[in-house]
Amino acid sequence: MHRFFANKSNFLNNLVVLQGSDVSHIRTVLRLTVGDEIEVLDGEGSLYLVRLSELKNKLIKCEILSSEKNDTESPLKIHLGQSLVKGNGFDVILRKAVELGAHSISPLLTERTVTKSDSDKKIIRWKKIAEESSKQCGRSSIPKISNSIVKLETFCQQASDSDLKLIFWEMENKKRLRDINPETAPNSASVLIGPEGGFTQEEVETARSYGFHSLRLGPRIFRAETAPLVVLSLLQAKWGDIG
Known part of the structure; x- marks a missing residue:
């Protein structure tokens, strides 16, 4: 129907x-x-x-x-800060992020962002994609898409109330998600995912200054379109409603 x-x-x-x-x-x-x-x-x-x-x-x-x-929403509210990527890659990421239960999605402008977007037209398009994807996968609500493309520090400032703050960086050589074990299960998580070239050292330091943990996903480097799907799946399996 x-x-x-x-x-x-x-x-x-x-x-x-x-x-x-x-x-x-x-x-x-x-x-x-x-x-x-x-x-x-x-x-x-x-x-x-x-x-x-x-x-x-x-x-x-x-x-x-x-x-x-018909509440199909995850108990873990994931706020995804996703850097813009080349071509229509962000469209693909957005559709999959909706399927994987992201609560809100903010397109990010970072130091190594390659694509330069006509933000007003893109935001309208992305909100429509979020609505259509929500219908297709049976979501009971539409994830919020920010009204503008935001800078990394702005996203960090807006994440002040999140229980969990994570930035994924391929140069991190110590911590992984499995090392994050809060005493109580988080109700919310703010997550930063970089563009094709990843985050700069300065961006990671900025995120850390706002309480973000820098993590590595594993021994291999994922494509920009793959990384957010892996992160969302892991978070939902650990604290959300997948698995």
Whole structure:
């Protein structure tokens, strides 16, 4: 069954209103009509079975038939600071990060970032990718994509409340994730992943000054598109909901 997201403010009594690109998708692409049923998520852990009751050019009204809890979010809120990478690599990383349960994703501009992005257009695109990926993998909420491309130090400052702060650096020769064993399981983790050329020594020192642990993933160096998927999988297996 087709699934859509709607803001909680769009739920009115026994109705939910769909707007924006969902309208043309339902009318033109899916060719649904009055009486057809779809599923709508409110982004807060509830799933609604609804019936299309009124189709207009700019909005669709749906009658709520039933609702149930559908919380598929990980107990570990991972805030991913991912450096921009070449080509469409960030798009691929974003889709996989959504599947792997990242709570929020911030595109980073770092010293060795090669790609220079038209940030406004890219941010809009990335938010759309996050929404579509959330629908496809059954997420009960859409991960937050930052409203702008941020610098590493800004991300570090915003991570002040995270239980766990990690920066992955191929030049680290001592600590790995398996060496991080807090007394209580973390509820949140802020994670920094570098671009193709990795982080500079200065960037790692900056992160450390904000309480980040610098870690190495293993004896091999991963591609920029592979590293975040490995990190997210390991974190979810250790403290989240995978495995």
